[in-house]
Amino acid sequence: MKFPLKSSVLALIGLVGAAMAEPEVTLRFQHFVSPLSANPTYFMQPWADAIEEQSGGRIEVELYPFMQLGGKAPSQYDLIRDGAIDGGWVIPGYQPGRFPEAEALELPFMTTKSGEEASRAAWIFTQEHLMDDFADVHLIAAHMHGPGIVHKRGAGLGTVEDFSGLRLRGPSRPATMLLEEVGAEPIGMPVPAFPEALSKGVLDGGVITWEMSPSLKLDELTDSHTDVAGDRAFYNLYFIWAMNRDAYEGLPEDLRAVIDANSGLETSAMAGRAHDTGDTEGRDAMAAAGNEIAELNEDETARLREIGDRVRSRWIEEVTARGLDGAALVQSAMEAVEAGRADPS
Known part of the structure; x- marks a missing residue:
């Protein structure tokens, strides 16, 4: 089964991308690892590039590693919710007990060793059980890493x-x-x-x-x-890639459509594939x-x-x-x- 984009979304993206423009919106997304690690390299930056391209340059996405915009990694969800940053990468498990349902996917030997497969599972499970938990942010992807x-x-x-x-x-x-x-x-x-x-x-x-x-x-x-x-x-770990709800809802409809077109099941799978690529590289580096x-x-x-x-x-x-x-x-x-x-x- 394929997961095609709705024709209306594609049409909006086509109109938006018809001519490059000066940025109307700058979105600041933050994470807590090296920009050279796998998720920033193979997911976050390509995601940001896609948003900028499909918006015709009207959205600029800035990525800040190592919590450069302030705060600690465990507080990332609240930084997004409160609008201190426009979006970012969150490990809900860094706040033990706050999002207990998400822990079901983190239990021992629950997921396969494929980050891509596990990340599709994360999105499916999230849609069924966790949307209320994350109602005060705008969810873009939910994913897992590799083994x-x-x-x-x-x-x-x-x-x-x-x-x-x-x-x-x-x-x-x-x-x-x-x-x-x-x-x-x-x-x-x-x-x-x-x-x-x-x-x-x-x-x-x-x-x-x-x-x-x-x-x-x-x-x-x-x-x-x-x-x-x-x-x-x-074991495995559950992540979300999320945006401040007001920042998302404040975008014009056609720009929200660009975010929507780069959200969901296959965006989550893309994040998981980033970890799979990084796992191969990391294992080879340790062996070398x-x-x-x-x-x-x-x-x-x-x-x-x-x-x-x-x-x-x-x-x-x-x-x-x-x-x-x-x-x-x-x-x-x-x-x-x-x-x-x-x-x-």
Whole structure:
């Protein structure tokens, strides 16, 4: 099944793009990583370029890395909501407990190792469960990264027991729950703080993607990188690409149509593909540096999946106690993942 743009939207874009114009609107979007990392390179900048081109130059999109416009990564959602910035990249899990339904997609071994597939699942799940949660911003895309990998000093992991006592950075509540269950000491922190914590010996390692490894200098700060066997991710992380609602609604109708034409399912999939490209590059960079590239065997991965099932059960109990239907959310997430794997053509 294809997802064609509505003819009216295409017509509006054609009229807008007929002649390049001076910018009427400048949109300032902010993120918290290096501009050379995968998502800014393969998603954010191409997205910004498409907006500028399809608007005939009437919209200018400025991208600010490393939170250059102010604030901390965990406050990004509120910065967008309050209009301090026009838009940006948000990890809802950086505010534990605020968006609990989104955590269903972040549970252990929930998503496949394809960021593109997982990101289609993220959009599908978001449309069903999260639009009310994000009602005070304008949602453009919802996506996941590729598989989370364990990066650490010293040798790679060979057994579940090798996690015991390791101080490992965790990015989200489900990830830290999993690290607790395997005997590690999870330390929650946003990605910008990860390299310094490694260099100062606060951490033994952490979980993050292949694609972030080069920009975080994990070839220098760690020695090994361990994935799990099979096609399911050890953990994953949920993101949104969003815009201030007033900034969006204040655009003329034809310019809102340009934003709309670059939003939704396939825009989310594009963000996931950016991570897939970066994962290949990041893994190759770590191997080229001489670091150990490890993978837990199928038996040890099966043991981890059993532990992941315990995390899932614990999560269901916790969110159900908060008045949500945890089991139904997990089932819906599983269905979204399967739908995300389907051939969109």
